[in-house]
Amino acid sequence: MSSPNGTPTKITQGSQTKGGIGESTLRPDGVLKVTGEFAYSSDMWHEDMLWGQILRSTVAHAEIVSIDTSEALALPGVHAVLTYDDLPTDVKNYGLEIQDTPVLAHGKVRHHGEPVAIVAADHPETARRAAAKIKVDYRELPVITDEASATAPDAILVHENRDDHHAGHVPHPNIVHRQPIVRGDVARARERADVIVEGEYTFGMQDQAFLGPESGLAVPEEDGGVHLYIATQWLHSDLRQIAPVLGLPEDKVRMTLSGVGGAFGGREDLSMQIHACLLALRTGKPVKIVYNRFESFFGHVHRHPAKLHYEHGATKDGKLTHMKCRIVLDGGAYASASPAVVGNASSLSVGPYVIDDVDIEAIALYTNNPPCGAMRGFGAVQACFAYEAQMDKLAKELGMDPVEFRQLNAMEQGTIMPTGQPVDSPAPVAELLRRVKAMPMPPERQWESSEGADVRQLPGGLSNTTHGEGVVRGVGYAVGIKNVGFSEGFDDYSTAKVRMEVVGGEPVVTVHTAMAEVGQGGVTVHAQIARTELGVTQVTINPADTRVGSAGSTSASRQTYVTGGAVKNACELVREKVLEIGRRKFGSYHPAWATAELLLEGGKVVTDGGEVLGDLADVLEDEVVEVEEEWRHRPTEPFDLRTGQGNGHVQYSFAAHRAVVEVDTELGLVKVIELACAQDVGKALNPLSVLGQIQGGTTQGLGVAVMEEIIVDPKTAKVKNPSFTDYLIPTILDTPTIPVDVLELADEHAPYGLRGIGEAPTLSSTPAVLAAIRNATGLELNRTPVRPEHLTGTSLSEA
Template sequence: MARNGLPTATTRTTGSAGGGVGESVPRPDGRLKVTGEFAYSSDLWHEDMLWGRTLRSPVAHAEILALDTTRALAVPGVHAVLTHEDLPTAVRHYGLEIPDTPVLARDRVRHHGEPLALVAADHPETARRAADLIEIVHRELPLVTDESSALAPDAPLLHPGRTDPHAAHVPHPNVVHRQPVRRGDVAAARRRADVIVRGEYVFGMQDQAFLGPESGLAVPAEDGGVDLHVATQWLHADRRQIAPVLGLPEELVRMTLAGVGGAFGGREDLSMQIHASLLALRTGRPVKMVYDRAESFFGHVHRHPARLRYEHGATREGRLTHVSARIVLDGGAYASSSPAVVGNAASLAVGPYVVDHVDVEALALYTNNPPCGAMRGFGAVQACFAYEAQMDRLAAELGLHPVELRRRNAMSEGSTLPTGQRVDSPAPVAELLRRVRERPLPPARQWETSEGVDVRQLPGGPSNSTHGEGVVRGVGYAVGFKNVGYSEGFDDHSTARVRLEATGGEPVATVHTAMAEVGQGGVTVHTQIARTELGVSRVILAPADTRVGSAGSTSASRQTYVTGGAVRNACALVRERVLELGRRRFGAAEPAWLSEELLLADGKVVTAGGEVLAGLGDVLGGEAVEVERAWRHRPTEPFDPHTGQGNGHVQYAFAAHRAVVEVDTELGLVKVVELACAQDVGKAVNPLSVTGQVQGGTAQGLGIAVMEEIVVDPATARVRNPSFTDYLIPTLLDTPPIPVDLLELADPHAPYGLRGAGEAPTLSSTPAIVAAIRDATGLALRRVPVRPEHIAPG
């Protein structure tokens, strides 16, 4: 990709024979990424471009009385300063599900870091300094920071006069959405329980912490539109929200995916897209915006922190009688994807177990805390931490091994979920647990080497805080399940355009989708599918942009399934047309063409018996065959608002972990020694790539187990640690070996039998680690992240 040319070049893949579905094909963008030539959204450059900067609220809740931009405008090099007053149309809010988020705050800010004003200048430092010169006159308002302050009779309302679809059924206007799930008769089942355990669990606020900060380039066009090059997870959803604010028809907002440095849910919501476009349209100059790390912590939503209260009952034989749960998620100041997160938390609240009597309530609050939304695992993660802790406590009460209790209650194909939905594809919950349990344990006391103690293998690591004294090992298990794709009746489709033509006599396939490649390897998968379906070796990937139909979001473990399905479907349609062309050209002379069973393989048309009829180059001649088509998975239904009943999900992913930890019980330091994972991926379309997804998801679960948390001061609702100095994500010294055991039990409803894979490992990794720390220490540990003071108080 040219440095200044934006991503105009295509990514070219020249595979030898093979390179199809099921092989560990290398990434088509790999070479550019290891040479430093891959153009991320923060690398873009344009002649005459300006740098944009956001002024953000220093306080969490305030009335804005005035913004004085005079001094900022006077700074040499400043080209524009924009506030709410400068917005061009009456559409001044956006949002993924509910348009409640101001583009720029008008008279009220609702969270720390909310955007107030924009500056464009000729140097990023000039823009930063000018933004600092904008005077904010404000009056602080009382804070809503938790359930009690949100639901108090006199609580300030975050969004008075709500008209969104959930407003009518929520118990309080500061509840974004509430979803019960009720099945059976919990009161009666409770009387049959021999053992009951109750617990309250707390899940901290996690950040996606993708490394490539929010950034992009907006270029004003002569037709009055804007060309926007950004890192996002869903180009078309961005455009739907951007265009009305700019007062432009969607076709004048042309979006191209720039290189994306990770996402994990944090790029579902808009960040700098509208802001950079406003500055570009105002100044008539290209505008680049790049958040620094501190701003990135304010520039995207986080994983919902949660309080979860559970009751589990079981018979002496270890069969679950009932589960009741109340899950309170803090959605922060704006809705983002809170409603869908609530739906997941409610419908997946009991975990991958058979429970006939269930009473669940999940809800998300509006507060003055930072807005929360999508992050890998999306509502299922918080629940899994709590229900797996409960299963361990039940096992202890019953004198059963934790895996044995889970095995006795494991759901399987044919089971019915608490939502009434029947599981109609393999659900190898017991088998995954068996696999991680039977794996040999890592040797004890690995820090004792022939050259003495290697402190790097001990809790505390190179800080040399123990040589093994006070160090105790523990082992923990967990399993989880996550829905794949968008649920609850959402029209979750994708689109692919596939073209087949001959270049120099050789067939070449071009695949064009709007799928956001965020690192997951979807681009690799598209080349593999095209090779398998069209029998070609050369596949060109066109840049992802809005010149083709929507691919839906790179979220919910859905892209290999849904956009992969769309590419496969478009390839099949291209194949049919190519065979028609061949029949027209050669069928009269060669009766084998009229056989129904013709395949494309190795660049040729062949019969099912293997007879070569023609090269694809000869069939195509000078013609190109092109198909663009949307593709959908089977539909889902909304959950009933009162009972939660409904066929809400399309597919599930299952993963189990065994964690081995060593804990310095005197200092409270934890070393995770090994995190073994077994996961059913249905079909490993790219084994190397899907294994990387499992490992990456596992490591993010480690982060929230023992390290990561956005700390919000309850007195001010201000974020206290917006930096990588104070928000700690796992390093190579914190992350252990992650052996992965892949099962491939085909889902008959999915393309190639595959299962979405990216999120499930993020669920079970966290509870497995905390179970292992409990095993080592005997402590209850009801909160993540587990901190040293929770293990070694005082």
């Protein structure tokens, strides 16, 4: 960790309290997860429990002629079979922003794997057999799979009756959202360019590939309500969508977070939540639903695949003159988070560079492909892949070093974004590039070390398909910019309840929020904040549920900033109440209670000079102090729908990568040897967790660079590889060394000066790997992921 000159980080309390901010405290769930003892939502059990099963469409686009459930209902052990006609209220759709997703398909299906009917039975195999006995008669329709088929004059509409707040400014009903950004005069700036480069880029559909499939348990309650135990990213968003469909007030839909086996955006949308609740309320029994891996590929949204066209210009001395781009994101059959992804992709499409003249357009399509929505990096990942390839093209045309070219054009604090928003916190882009380039290089030809050959270091790994004769090393660099938190005027807040009392003669703090712990380590940070602000060691984190106000989503790198900010705020209010009690009780005995600045440290009240005034246990005695407060960061505003201007983001994060790869150019095999990273985190609240987030995000970016892609048949819109046999993710053998250099340049607007960190490394790792492979092979490589046939020019069918 290093802190070059920047805004100092101010920590007002508890810097001497064990387990506070800045320490690498261990996660309470860590050992349990490693040893297999952690209870995930799929492990839940209830007496007299039924099992739910979903029947999914076998085609991507079709009219539903009829549904016959009689054979399923007649099967012994089946308690309920529900279709669209059995839904209890007139509210039959849901959605994050646009309520266009039917709870169960009605009239037609719009994508492969869409839910059509649900079953509850006394055994999971019985439920599966019953679902298979439901007869659905489909009349297939032509599929919309790309921009050409979506926007043709005679195109079939994916949604026949669009009535939402996005429809007024899009050129076609099969476009979910459009965001242009225009600033300066591109035509005039283009005349100043000595070099102009263009590129067409294709980004594949990536799956979140979390290890715990969707699961939950719905328990009917005596008051007619239901209690849902669920693995999710946003309890209150789920609640807002579930309750109207059930016809229940929100206070009768109780929700408790259960063990979450990863998320990465794939749990922002609903999956089986409503289905489990419907079956529980219909049968009067608890109902558990657990997807298998095949179902999981159909049960959640994916990362938007994208087509990107970029044009950049530069003067002969290396200064960027202008940028034009068009980004087409495939949102699939339903809107999900597509409007927000479009906003991110467009507003961050320039990257961390100074370009005064830009002409940007980003759109998201409705198609019959699988629905796409939130995934780590959220629109900025696709843009970074393209603009970083453009930076390498320009540097090559100008005969410049690619890192020096980037540094010459790097933004800094005070730079004006294409949206007109000034960057008002540290933006150490050039410094990150310098640091990552200065890291020691890994040794050459590691498989030929003096200690003996290690085939794991060869491209192809343990399959031993190469012996190293045709292996070439390549090095590539990339840097990216990602927004932190929700943007464009969204009311982004969180709530925290903090309680302080004496238990067993010792002051104890309890923290209660609705934050979804999905593996990011938020529960650890919340305890660290409480120790720091209240000077106690014993902190309990209550389970997340809807008995406390919303914490928003565990996404957009926002939870440490926003819910951490809420915990900090609530702790500060508790501290003031505790000190008021102390002043009332002991103020007459010691004038410092009234005149000194007081701190809570190590279970005691002390002055800022270190004088101990008393024990917290004596101050509180039988009193309990509890505060529940909402906390908001500074406001943002929507982007103008014509010009894209507006202060749309609250904070930015930056990361740079250097990739070192070795490529067998004859066989098309790639081994990523190292992915070095430098990232500014503002303030490392838990240094160990910071490293874990950076290394995890880096590995996810590696996956989409060289192996991960959901393959959709362009003729049928059916998913061809819904399993981990055919959809490959990096294993420990694929994961390279990931050295990390962490900067701590405080953002004065954020709690403790922190900066959201979880997404930025996912951006720049992918283009860095592609740049390194280009460096090794001399090929253009304008798509992800890179496959062997892209490197050898031979398709698999020809090999």
